[in-house]
Amino acid sequence: MEAFISSTLFFLTNDPDEETIQLKTMELFAPLPQLFTSGITFGAIYALVGLGFVTIAKASQMINFAQGEFVMLGGMLTFFLFKEIQLPYLLSAFLTIPLVMLIGCLLHLLVIYPLRKASLPILLMATLGASLFLSSASALLFGTLPKALPPFINRPPIDIGPISISLQSLWVVGATCLVLLFLYLLSHRTLLGKAMEASSTDPLGADLSGISRHLMIFIAFGVSAGMGSLAGIFITPIFYVSYHSGTLIGLKGFIAAILGGWGKHSGAILGGFVLGVVESLSVAFMPSGYKDAIAFVVLLLILYLKPKGILGSPFIDSRRW
Amino acid sequence: MVDQAQKEFRTRDLLYSIALWFLSWLIPDPQLHYRREYKFKKRDLFYLSAVLVFPLIWPDPHIHHLMVLAGIHGILALGLTLFLGYAGQISLGQAAFFGVGAYTTAVLTTRYGLPSFLAFWASAIMAAIFALLIGKPLLKLKGYFLALATLGFGEIFLVLVRENASLTGGVIGIFNIPFFSFAGFTFDTYLKQYYLIWGVLTGLVLFSKNLVRSKMGRACLAVASSEEGASALGIDVAWIKLGVFTVGAAFAGLAGSLFASVMSTANPETFSLNLSVLIVMMVVLGGMGNLYGPIAGAIFLTVLIDRLSRYQEYSLPLYGVILILLLIFFPDGIGTRLRVRLIYLISYFGRKKRREKVNL
Numbered sequence: 001m002e003a004f005i006s007s008t009l010f011f012l013t014n015d016p017d018e019e020t021i022q023l024k025t026m027e028l029f030a031p032l033p034q035l036f037t038s039g040i041t042f043g044a045i046y047a048l049v050g051l052g053f054v055t056i057a058k059a060s061q062m063i064n065f066a067q068g069e070f071v072m073l074g075g076m077l078t079f080f081l082f083k084e085i086q087l088p089y090l091l092s093a094f095l096t097i098p099l100v101m102l103i104g105c106l107l108h109l110l111v112i113y114p115l116r117k118a119s120l121p122i123l124l125m126a127t128l129g130a131s132l133f134l135s136s137a138s139a140l141l142f143g144t145l146p147k148a149l150p151p152f153i154n155r156p157p158i159d160i161g162p163i164s165i166s167l168q169s170l171w172v173v174g175a176t177c178l179v180l181l182f183l184y185l186l187s188h189r190t191l192l193g194k195a196m197e198a199s200s201t202d203p204l205g206a207d208l209s210g211i212s213r214h215l216m217i218f219i220a221f222g223v224s225a226g227m228g229s230l231a232g233i234f235i236t237p238i239f240y241v242s243y244h245s246g247t248l249i250g251l252k253g254f255i256a257a258i259l260g261g262w263g264k265h266s267g268a269i270l271g272g273f274v275l276g277v278v279e280s281l282s283v284a285f286m287p288s289g290y291k292d293a294i295a296f297v298v299l300l301l302i303l304y305l306k307p308k309g310i311l312g313s314p315f316i317d318s319r320r321w
Numbered sequence: 322m323v324d325q326a327q328k329e330f331r332t333r334d335l336l337y338s339i340a341l342w343f344l345s346w347l348i349p350d351p352q353l354h355y356r357r358e359y360k361f362k363k364r365d366l367f368y369l370s371a372v373l374v375f376p377l378i379w380p381d382p383h384i385h386h387l388m389v390l391a392g393i394h395g396i397l398a399l400g401l402t403l404f405l406g407y408a409g410q411i412s413l414g415q416a417a418f419f420g421v422g423a424y425t426t427a428v429l430t431t432r433y434g435l436p437s438f439l440a441f442w443a444s445a446i447m448a449a450i451f452a453l454l455i456g457k458p459l460l461k462l463k464g465y466f467l468a469l470a471t472l473g474f475g476e477i478f479l480v481l482v483r484e485n486a487s488l489t490g491g492v493i494g495i496f497n498i499p500f501f502s503f504a505g506f507t508f509d510t511y512l513k514q515y516y517l518i519w520g521v522l523t524g525l526v527l528f529s530k531n532l533v534r535s536k537m538g539r540a541c542l543a544v545a546s547s548e549e550g551a552s553a554l555g556i557d558v559a560w561i562k563l564g565v566f567t568v569g570a571a572f573a574g575l576a577g578s579l580f581a582s583v584m585s586t587a588n589p590e591t592f593s594l595n596l597s598v599l600i601v602m603m604v605v606l607g608g609m610g611n612l613y614g615p616i617a618g619a620i621f622l623t624v625l626i627d628r629l630s631r632y633q634e635y636s637l638p639l640y641g642v643i644l645i646l647l648l649i650f651f652p653d654g655i656g657t658r659l660r661v662r663l664i665y666l667i668s669y670f671g672r673k674k675r676r677e678k679v680n681l
Binding site: 133136 | 605
């Protein structure tokens with residue numbers, strides 16, 4: 001903010017020569033296309049994490065604050081299998097996904113299922129406690145140093161005019177589209193997906209028609225953990241992943257899901273891209289230290305002005321909130 | 322036959338009721354608020370004398386320091402229990418108000434040389450102003466969304482503290498905050514600080530006891546059970562929620578001020594999400610809807626963290642596991658469940674004898 005104000009002051013105090021102003025504005029807006037593309041990459045990650053939240057919300061209307069830890073575990077486990085055990089890259093990535101899904105299912109069995117009748121603050125605290133356990137346990141097992149994987153395909157980034165796109169960000173966007181397609185097919189074309197949605201929209205009705213609600217939530221936890229680990233595998237080549245990075249990514253994914261419209265797959269995707277682009281463009285106008293606050297400012301604004309999100313939400317103003 | 326057996330007086334019933342009476346001294350009664358009017362009872366006297374005597378019978382500076390921390394956590398938890406336990410709303414932003422209080426005291430005493438007694442009250446007022454400003458829009462929300470929004474406020478506060486280094490000292494924080502002093506008396510040893518903190522806590526407990534029994538406290542209980550019902554009775558739900566939120570924030574501001582002047586430092590690492598989670602955990606484990614529970618929870622968790630810290634890198638995973646187990650096995654507070662279990666156990670033997678008699 002200070003830099004922005006000082007640059008504006010600079011415009012005002014110095015002689016308003018048109019050429020200089022044009023030059024200054026050019027300098028200000030020159031990195032915008034590049035920031036926009038990196039925002040898209042960030043956005044795809046937030047969308048992937050947000051989809052994990054939505055999957056659980058579609059089955060039980062609860063929120064799992066340990067979702068970000070699945071992302072962290074995805075990156076950490078792949079790194080562990082690839083570097084320590086020296087498995088091939090592809091194999092370690094494919095092994096990580098079922099492992100993290102197993103952890104997600106265990107989380108449901110050991111923490112969420114025993115608390116199925118508990119009130120909201122207790123459920124919230126239990127998932128936060130699980131998040132604390134997962135992050136500190138992974139620090140214990142894999143070390144506290146930040147880790148980075150090599151990119152999937154080692155090629156120089158593609159240059160299109162002034163912007164350069166790394167291949168890894170294309171991978172991330174592609175993975176988001178694939179996961180969205182998978183979730184669309186799951187919830188619109190299979191009986192399992194319909195049963196999951198039924199168990200959240202009308203628990204009593206689901207019970208009466210013979211749907212085991214707890215089984216549905218169990219499966220939803222597995223699926224969302226798998227999606228989280230996928231996000232982790234795809235982002236570790238771009239960013240460093242360390243044991244405590246899961247919480248912030250999880251929260252931003254949740255904000256993305258609320259921004260687009262809580263409880264909708266399309267909402268999570270749209271919210272993720274909007275949040276990523278806004279966050280990355282903010283770097284041009286503000287000191288980068290404020291970047292983490294942007295997401296939360298967006299959250300407060302959307303909750304205050306339009307709690308249903310951009311695309312509208314099927315869940316808000318229903319029973320639980 | 323059954324009625325006769327129940328009416329019959331037996332001397333051994335006295336024994337059970339004596340045990341129950343002693344129990345009622347020690348363990349708070351969660352249903353107190355709708356059972357009977359509050360009077361100053363023997364239990365309060367017992368707690369007060371225990372607080373007064375404790376550091377004298379256990380003269381270990383480490384324990385004193387630990388209890389100072391526990392007292393600060395107790396003030397925080399007491400502020401939150403008004404909001405979470407009585408008004409039924411959840412807040413994960415209590416650490417931010419704690420931070421507001423700590424930084425107000427730190428800046429006022431080190432930069433402007435204000436006496437710490439004035440800074441103490443200024444921090445409470447500052448935290449209350451912050452709470453009024455952000456509570457007005459945020460308290461429309463409920464449940465998970467309120468939790469997330471308050472959490473977001475906490476994160477924004479942390480970023481602001483880190484970035485405005487000229488005011489708050491950035492990541493490093495502010496050092497050499499003077500000890501709390503009042504009328505020429507400086508609280509510079511752990512023992513003096515213990516009496517300072519627990520004295521403030523006693524005052525705040527008395528304040529909350531009165532608040533809970535006032536019109537506002539009863540309105541809070543109505544809001545917690547049903548917002549629609551409460552507004553149908555003519556209670557201004559938004560105002561009540563905002564008022565309780567502000568009072569809780571002012572408590573947190575006081576705690577922050579005491580923390581800054583006891584520890585002599587304020588840095589942003591202290592006021593992170595972990596502290597907010599810890600405070601909510603204290604309230605949940607202490608039992609929602611009573612005033613002594615959160616303080617007991619604060620002492621319990623502070624001592625637990627201190628005991629766990631000797632296991633070095635294993636302490637955090639262990640802490641997580643213990644928290645989850647406590648939540649699973651004591652979902653409505655350790656005190657509440659323990660009380661119910663003990664009453665059940667004590668009265669079990671009585672009922673057993675009586676059952677045998679009836680069956681014969």
